[in-house]
Amino acid sequence: MVGHSDSTANDVAEPTSEELLAEQIRVFDRMKGSTNFNRVAEDVYPVEVTKNKLVCEMIIQEQHLNSKGTLHGGQTATLTDVITARAVGVTVKDKGMASVELAVSYLLPVKVGEILEITAHVLKIGRTMAFTDCEFRRKSDGKMTAKGKHTLAFLPNQPGISVENGSQF
Numbered sequence: 001m002v003g004h005s006d007s008t009a010n011d012v013a014e015p016t017s018e019e020l021l022a023e024q025i026r027v028f029d030r031m032k033g034s035t036n037f038n039r040v041a042e043d044v045y046p047v048e049v050t051k052n053k054l055v056c057e058m059i060i061q062e063q064h065l066n067s068k069g070t071l072h073g074g075q076t077a078t079l080t081d082v083i084t085a086r087a088v089g090v091t092v093k094d095k096g097m098a099s100v101e102l103a104v105s106y107l108l109p110v111k112v113g114e115i116l117e118i119t120a121h122v123l124k125i126g127r128t129m130a131f132t133d134c135e136f137r138r139k140s141d142g143k144m145t146a147k148g149k150h151t152l153a154f155l156p157n158q159p160g161i162s163v164e165n166g167s168q169f
Helices: 017-029 037-041 073-089
Strands: 045-049 053-059 096-106 115-125 129-138 144-155
Touching: 017 045, 017 073, 037 073, 053 073, 073 096, 073 115, 073 129, 073 144
Parallel strands: none
Antiparallel strands: 045 053, 053 115, 096 144, 115 129, 129 144
């Protein structure tokens, strides 16, 4: 019968947006106090998650600044890497990933105390690669402060990130 789909007992319900958000909060919570480079994202807090978008916030603190007193470009680049990879990880859980290309354009400064809203979009997930972009906006005025793009390759025979045991962090 055309247009009819049979439902089986093996069907798995899609996670709700609340479940997706709770999972990402657990992932970012595990970065707090990290001794590896993921510590750069320890002050990031997820606020919205869908299959194709991850929105996070971060209050800019002294440790995020450059010598001019504004958000360091390396911090922004690393957040582009981490947050876009986590956006892909919302749906791709069984594959390790590596960066192929990462680019960031810096548009406006961000000062200490400001809240930064970071929105990562999953543009396409293919068989071997994922394509993403990321926007950084000051929450106070909505102005874009940076725009990033990140291309990731899926690694054969490498485990994905596990929320339960913290592997790959």
